[in-house]
Amino acid sequence: MNTSVSLSENMNSFEKGNGFFPDDVVDQILARLPIKSLFRFKCVCKFWYRLPSNKYFIQLYNEISLRNPMVLVEILKSVYIKSNFICTDSLSCFSEFSLDFLSDRVKVRASCNGLLCCASIPNRGVYYVCNPMTREFRMLPSRERPVSRYHPDDEATLVGLAVDPYTQKYNVVLAGFYRPFGRRPLDCLVCVVFNSETNTWKRFISSAGDGFTHMNRNQVVFASGSLHWLTISCLYILVLDLYSEVWKKIPLPGEIVNSYGRGNRIYLLELEGAVSVIQISADWMSIWVLKDYVREEWLLADRVSLRCIKAFIPSAFPISQNRDFVFLATQRQILIxxxxxxxxxxxYSVRTATAYPLWFSAHAFRSTLFSCRQNLEYC
Structure with missing residues (x-):
């Protein structure tokens, strides 16, 4: 009798849009399923049919997903053929999908908390934000192009995606350098920021800037309300505060700065909501975490021997991590x-001889029910 009353109350709570009780066993089980399986089970009953659109369940699913990082690998067979994507986690669970639902040839420019920012290849200046798991997407509105020597509309030097799973909002940042006419040689940083809540772009210019290689400009990390890029000098991290719209710099640990250039490589990652830097040398992999964001204090979290994968060290590229695992991409393998x-x-390992290096097309990823559509109302 008590069980039926509890179930009835739970059903009424769902009908009113308040969600489930936190200790609901079914809720906890379904929140750990892959999205494809979750959507397949929608036909079981009306109760489960409404589940993926319930606000409480979406928050629960996203919170669990944040603790389980994944690696998204784009399999580039040819520049003329649309790519396929493979997603894998620490349990070697694979899911394969494509971005054909965009009806456009695109390349992935940024990934954050389960959403992808894609740039159209045939149509310059056209960007999409999509959730490849739910196949929802949003084409970003066009931007007014200012009359200047350079604007970051066509092919931005820096592309960042900031997704907040708690507020259900996101920002897209396009930034590029230009040199004003009639002035001394000074590169200014032109930045346009898209706000998903207002569906508008905002443009501002800053004098802060530095050089970026092709790889480290694609390593963008969203943490503490800011986007972070590693500069080519590897002396500091360039940070864009999305709230104050101010660029600043965070110096790297002294040990990294002093040893850089002696065969060491530096990579920028995210570690469970914090900024992390991984240093790879000939025999060791050191994991640093920005412990105090205000005081800019770094902590050496782990030091890993690379003797077991000595043959892969020259091409090892850290992609994603949490407190339990570190994912790395090499020329043809995904290692954990x-x-x-x-x-x-x-x-994972590529068997074909025509494939591009995996580290060139691998991204940190998480499975999420986050919707990128405009004016989405939850049940």
């Missing part, structure tokens, strides 16, 4: 390192 059991494992 268990920080607790200290075991290396191969998750």
């Amino acid at each position: 390192y268990g920080r607790r059991n200290k075991v290396w494992k191969e998750l």
Whole structure:
């Protein structure tokens, strides 16, 4: 009798849009399913049919997903053929999909909390934000192009995507350099920011700037309400505060700065909501975390021996991580390192001879029910 009353109250709570009780066992089980399986089970009953659109369940699913990072790999067979994507997690669970629902040839420019920012290849200046798991997408509105020597509308030097799973809002940042006429040689940074809440772009100019290689300009991390890029000098991180619209710099740890250029490589990643830097040398991989964001204090979180994968060290590229695992992409393999059991494992390997290097097309990813559509109202 008590069980039926509890179930009835739970159903009434769902009908009113208040969600489920946090200790609901079914809720916790379904929140750990892949999105494809979750949508397949919608035909079981009306109760489960409404589940993926319930606000409480979306928040629960996203919170669980934040603790389970994944790696998204774009399989580039040819520049004339649309790419396929493979997504894998620490349990070697694979899911394959494409971006054909965009009806456009695109390339992925940024990834954040389950959403992708894609740039159209045939149509310059056209950008999309999509959730590849739910196949929802949003084409960003066109922008007024200012009359200047350079504007970051066609092909931005820096592209950033900031997705806040708690407020259900996101921002897209396009930034590029230009040199004003009639002035001394000074590169200014032109930046346009898209706000999903207002559906508008905002443009501003800053004198802060630095050089970026092709790889580190694509390593963008969203943390503490800011977007972060690693500069080519590897002396500091360039930060864009999305609230104050101000650029600033965070210096890297002194140990990294002093040893850079001696065969060491630096990579910028995210570690469970914090900014992280990974340094790879000939035999070691050091993981640093920005412990205090205000005081700019770094902490050496882990130091991993690379003797077991010595043949892959020259092409090892860290992609994603959490407190338990580190995902790395090489020329043809996706590797995972268990920080607790200290075991290396191969998750994926390319067998074809025409494939591009995986580290060139791998992105950090999470499975999420976050919707990128405009004016979406939850049940």
